[in-house]
Amino acid sequence: MAWQSQQALRVVVAPPDDSDSDEAHTHGFEVVIERSDWSNVAQGSVQQEELSGRWIEFEQLTKEEATRQGVESLAMLAGEPWWEPRRQVWDVHGLQDGRVLACLDGVLAEAWLPDGRLEWRAPDQEGGRQLVVRAGELDVWVNVERRRARWVGRERVAEPPLLARVSLADGKVLGSLPVGFSTALTTRDDGWLVLRSTGGDRRDSEPAALVSPTGETPEVRVPLGGFDLFNHSFPIRHSRQLLVLQGEKREPWRNKWVVAVDPAGPDAEPVVRRLFPLDWDTKHTRHLFGGPGIEVGTGETRDLVHAGSVHDGAGLLPGNAFVVRRSLGAGAARWVFTADFPATALDGDEDTIYVAFNSGELVALRTWDGTVLWRQRLEVGGQPVVPLSLTLICPGRLLIGTVDGRVLDCSVADSADR
Known part of the structure; x- marks a missing residue:
């Protein structure tokens, strides 16, 4: 099914009976139905004589592909040069100059101008999950999980997780930190980050990594115990401390406490301080x-x-x-x-x-x-x-x-x- 114009709709109609034809699932009748105003068409108003046409071969589309093509044709009629689905805006952020940042499925990050026009977009296989704008608003950290895998020949390949630094001027990726595991970001107002592992066995996750305001990841990491999405998700804004949830060592989902991570304690080593139970x-x-x-x-x-x-x-x-x-x-x-x-x-x-x-x-x-x-x-x-x-x-x-x-x-x- 496809729109040929604002009045003409092209469809391929299946034969009424597939028992006598070996081509019933590969061929159909090509029909063009015309109406002056499709917004005012009553149900059942297409007559049988309008559904006769020439017998043609066609490729049967999945429901998803048929829906996509239908929406794309409507977008073309509306004057839009392209269309793609948008899903799940995981994070939004407003900049001082009035622009709006967002990360979502299939988009690492995007910037919108104050008048509502798209300024730039950085596509990505999976898309961003968290945004942390760095001081000076020149670039932004984007946290990207990598859960999907793709086939390269006969080999199933999964890309490593990504913490990308993206330019706010044009959306170009300026660099990334070699994290090695999927993370949840915890932030502090002065620019410090905690990268906490969300992958693997939740009883024995990777130690959390600290990122300084300059963007450096030190060799020293902080053991915070296991993490899972329901128990330990704790994104805190406008905080003067790096606050996370920590449970028991072998059963981290039990008896969780709110703890603060100090990047540099008395001996210049990270310190974890218990504050109070969750x-x-x-x-x-x-x-x-x-x-x-x-x-x-x-x-x-x-x-x-x-x-x-x-x-x-x-x-x-x-x-x-x-x-x-x-x-x-x-x-x-x-x-x-x-x-x-x-x-x-x-x-x-x-x-x-x-x-x-x-x-x-x-x-x-x-x-x-x-x-x-x-x-x-x-x-x-x-x-x-x-x-x-x-x-x-x-x-x-x-x-x-x-x-x-x-x-x-x-x-x-x-x-x-x-």
Whole structure:
């Protein structure tokens, strides 16, 4: 099926019966159906006499390929020179000059101008997962997992994981760090990174690597124990410390603590300091999963606001997801907000915490006491979308990356009567 013009649709119609023809699965009737306005065509209005045409040979397409060709033909009619699917915007970031960065499936990184035009795009087999803009906003670290393999002749080849440094001027890859394993990035405001291994046996992962603000990876690495996505995911923004989750040595998913990694301790060696248990409830025995968060507060009064969920063998139960504000001193909970679905992203400032959930809901909480200021389902053109990433670029303005590949620039008001 293909559009020949805005009025003419070419289709190949299968024969009504395939029992008497050996060519029934390789041939069909070529038909061109014309309508002046296809947006106003009633169901069943194509008549049988319109479906007769010449008998031709054709290659039967898969459903995916047929859909792709159909969308491409519509894009050409709409004046778009090319079309490709967009999926899963894993991270978004706003630059001081008004540009917007994103990484997503199939794209290492891309930059959009303030007027909404694409400035550059760096394609990639799998795409970026995390963005960390370096000081001066000349380049950006892009974290790329390598889970897919391809066949080269008879050999199955998997590319090594990549931590790439990409120019913000034109999207060119300036270099990469030889990590050797898939990583999750933990950042600190002064530019330090922790590259924590996410691969292999979660009981015995690779030691974490430290990256200095200059981009150097020292030989000394820090053993933080095993990592898995549900238990140890803990991306914290605006932090003066490198915060990660660490569990027991042989069973790292148990009894997790929030720990801080100091790149240079008293003996110029990295030091891991325990801060407080991930679970603030000492009256009950619970198994918590990690989630996104930010540091808030000024001076010496700093708190941690982070999301997570309570594990249950029956799955995620209603009210078992949460956002909590905690003292960075002893870890005491100042307030707790509960939800029915896990948070996918979180950001905010001293006034408002914005939380995206995998249900498609966006919730604004007052930073001081956790009061719900407003909540709403995220929609684009009346259609629901699911937020996957989120960043606050200035008061009242959010960038949101969605599961279906959109980058949304949203103005928000912080009032309960919104």
